[in-house]
Amino acid sequence: SSELTQDPGVSVALGQTVRITCQGDSLRIYYASWYQQKSGQTPLLVIYGKNNRPSGIPDRFSGSNSENTASLTITGAQAEDEADYYCSSRDGSNNLIWVFGGGTKLTVL
């Protein structure tokens, strides 16, 4: 099955812009979705598809895609954005199987 690779940790200064990336062969076929998980909480969908935000997600969150890489960008990071971020996509084998990336711990300095 396919794998999705994320950097384990990224930091950003308060108010600055940060990009979190996710790499995998399945991303050549399927868009990634992105989930935010704050400490002790349930995962929350923040970006899906080409660049879609569910209702209630601030517009400082955006997504982009290029070949085998998906990116989540936070423009003007806030203290409350400190969390683990996971990408996910369907497995590239065309089966109804999904995979998650290993997660990126975002620290807001």
Place this chain on the structure above:
Amino acid sequence: EVQLLQSGAEVKKPGESLKISCQGSGYSFNNYWIAWVRQMPGKGLEWLGIIYPGDSDTRYSPSFEGQVTISVDKSVSTTYLQWSSLTASDTAVYYCARRGDHSAYEYFDYWGQGTLVPVSS
């Protein structure tokens, strides 16, 4: 309001069986796939499998096939995740999540609150 309500924490011993549940409400339960996701202590999310309540079509991650069983009872809008014989390595929080219905995109839009399953002798 869409909600996925999971059953409460279960403390189990190795070798015991377990069935946890996820009840959907606020939407057409039969028409949305429900996935199960594992999160071991201090670790990331792992996708276990998915079920379509309408016809009970079920798929498993190759990593978990044979280790767990996913089922559904449409009459009570509930999906289940079960083990026949737990081990300590099953200790985790288990989430259910609803697959979104956009025709072109894949995502999980609503999540249950999680069920903690500690397995210890």
